[in-house]
Amino acid sequence: MSHTPLPVLIAPSILSADFGHLADDVRDVVNRGADWIHVDVMDGRFVPNITMGPVVVEGIRPVTDRPLDVHLMIVEPERYLEDFARAGAERISVHAEATPHLHRALEMIHGLGKLAGVALNPSTPVSAIYHVAENLDLVLLMTVNPGFGGQSFIRPMLTKIRETRDWLDRQGLTHVPIEVDGGINPETAKWAIESGATVMVAGSAIFRAPDRTLMIQQIRQAASHPSVPISR
Ligand SMILES: O=C(CO)[C@@H](O)[C@H](O)COP(=O)(O)O
Numbered sequence: 747m748s749h750t751p752l753p754v755l756i757a758p759s760i761l762s763a764d765f766g767h768l769a770d771d772v773r774d775v776v777n778r779g780a781d782w783i784h785v786d787v788m789d790g791r792f793v794p795n796i797t798m799g800p801v802v803v804e805g806i807r808p809v810t811d812r813p814l815d816v817h818l819m820i821v822e823p824e825r826y827l828e829d830f831a832r833a834g835a836e837r838i839s840v841h842a843e844a845t846p847h848l849h850r851a852l853e854m855i856h857g858l859g860k861l862a863g864v865a866l867n868p869s870t871p872v873s874a875i876y877h878v879a880e881n882l883d884l885v886l887l888m889t890v891n892p893g894f895g896g897q898s899f900i901r902p903m904l905t906k907i908r909e910t911r912d913w914l915d916r917q918g919l920t921h922v923p924i925e926v927d928g929g930i931n932p933e934t935a936k937w938a939i940e941s942g943a944t945v946m947v948a949g950s951a952i953f954r955a956p957d958r959t960l961m962i963q964q965i966r967q968a969a970s971h972p973s974v975p976i977s978r
């Protein structure tokens with residue numbers, strides 16, 4: 747199966763930014779090459795952590811013209827879609843596990859004029875999105891268990907990335923990117939890109955890098971370097 751021609755995009759997760767200087771950190775990663783800004787919304791119910799809501803999206807919206815990529819890790823996401831759309835999200839991803847009405851949630855996002863993504867936990871099979879093929883602008887595959895930054899990439903997710911890419915391509919959805927989220931660094935990005943993902947979310951790797959420009963470049967170009975065996 748040939749690799750998708752979609753460009754590799756870098757989406758720094760502001761979960762690892764300095765919240766006391768959030769605008770400065772957003773500006774900084776944009777100036778250093780970020781394509782999207784990834785916003786992790788957690789409610790303390792879907793995941794065991796509480797982070798930020800629409801006011802933060804609204805606060806960073808004027809800071810950059812880069813797309814704000816909102817990842818909702820909240821139960822009943824339908825209740826808040828309008829708030830995030832109004833706050834300035836460009837894309838909104840909801841977890842398949844967080845709503846019994848996934849199709850409706852995606853239609854709501856489109857009705858608000860936004861791009862719709864579905865996020866899947868590591869344990870959720872790709873078949874969870876079969877019924878919403880026509881409603882997808884993005885598939886977000888968690889490569890850690892959601893809830894926290896700084897965790898290690900779960901390697902068996904590489905098979906799931908490949909399975910998802912093959913399924914999307916078979917549906918004629920070659921334009922729909924796969925975003926990977928969790929434990930992304932230049933090494934894991936290489937594996938993920940070679941498996942068919944093109945949007946790299948990275949929080950700790952970018953915000954804690956001594957040289958953020960270099961880190962963004964290394965993640966973007968990860969797959970251009972010679973293969974090394976995946977160590978076990
Ligand atoms: O959605 C999540 C975590 O649930 C992510 O977006 C993390 O924020 C990624 O952080 P790193 O693993 O890159 O540090």
Ligand SMILES: [Fe+2]
Pocket residue numbers: 759784785786817927947
């Ligand atoms: Fe995320």
